[in-house]
Amino acid sequence: MSSPVTTCPVAIRIQEDDFDIAREIAVLTRSRTDIGAVVSFSGICRADDDSSKIAALTLEHYPGMAEEEIKRHVDEAMSRWPLNGITVIHRVGRFMPGQNIVLVLTASQHRRAAFEAAEFLMDYLKTSAPFWKKEESATGTGWVEAQARDDEAAARWTKS
């Protein structure tokens, strides 16, 4: 008789290559019978930024710190919710509209923890992980400015 697995494997990857969501979920849930919910969030390069058409997007990061910063928030998520697995993949390089940029998978026994942890991780990825976006459009190239609404989204997780 084997007892149910209750570990929380963590995978954090920063890569140029694309990812396959179905494959990543399969890896996360393989041989597990304790996972009742997997939430996946994928961020995709959009073709427009409110006003202008985007031809391409370039993602730059701070190697070393980016992984550490994601790990810090993954640890924080694990201390807040009963999670059974976390995968965070962030791509860097140049992307065309429609291409994948980021993937967050959170697994738990029940859906609520998985939903909340995924949202928590994304809010912090956007405001605290050292990644920067540069847009290319018909009018030229420019660095994307941070949005106050993203800071507000992250601030709601602050413990009072």
Next chain:
Amino acid sequence: MKVKYFAWVRERVGKAEETIEPPASVRTVEELIAWLSAQGEAYAYAFEKPKVIRTAIDHAHVKADAAIAGAREIAFFPPMTGG
């Protein structure tokens, strides 16, 4: 100490990293930014709005009043826009 620049800070300074030796009187992040700003036009341009610049010491976010003593690597960059 090693200094790294990212995104438009890197483009404005004109290099991704360098080794600097600020005088002992430069004790905080804020003072380091002021000192760097006086090192030439490119630096003055990069740090023209010091409040916008984010700083990390040895891979951890810090505030403007953080002490730089003992830092191995200091990074300057604009607010993050990943995800």
